[in-house]
Amino acid sequence: MNLYIGSGDIKSILMGIDTKGYQDFVRKFVSDEKPNYNSFASPIDALRTGAILEQRYLLTLGNDYFCQWKETFAEMDVFTSSIDFAKIENGKIVDFDELKTIWLTDYLDIIQPLSSLEQKDYLVVLKKKFKQNYEQIQAQMMCANLQSANLVFLSVDSYDDEYNFSREIKESEYVKFRIPRDETVIEKIKSRGQIFQTIKNNFKWA
Secondary structure, three states, X not given: OXXXXXXXXXXXXXXXXXXXXXXXXXXXXXXXXXXXXXXXXXXXXXXXXXXXXXXXXXXXXXXXXXXXXXXXXXXXXXXXXXXXXXEEEOOEEEEEEEEEEEEHHHHHHHHHHHOOOOHHHHHHHHHHHOXXXXXXXXXXXXXXXXXEEEEEEEEEOOOOHHHHXXXXXXXXXXXXXXXXXXXXXXXXXXXHHHHHHHHHHOXXXX
């Protein structure tokens, strides 16, 4: 059995229990088949491009950042988050960037105008327009035991792999939003994860 909730699964566990998304996750949770994700080979342009640009974005960060860092929630070990870019000091995560790619027109129309707003104002928009991203980063902060982290939106202007593999990312092409810890969302995530923690506790042998 898989018996874990990844950060990408948060949107599913917060759905209604009668929805297809929630039920699909339950089947994955107890499945004996281990998920094998290879975004670089994905036929979906957005997923493939996102994976490529993660490598390019890493080049903009310092040597103390590590890609796809794993953190398990100490209180409920059913939650394990994969963090895009974790800043590590003395073997411990102290900050992170969660990267989302967004098509150029949406970046110019939505993201850039938000970059000039105060935190309390841009949070209102992010919670509404990018709710799943907001909830995901809360789960990641929960696992990493951090009080804030960066949600980063990077503009995409091409799905051509050759172009993206050599792209030099400029500061004007992405925006970092500092996201504070939201205990209301985290308590909701913990509550919805409790049944899965109970299952895991009773199937340690699986």
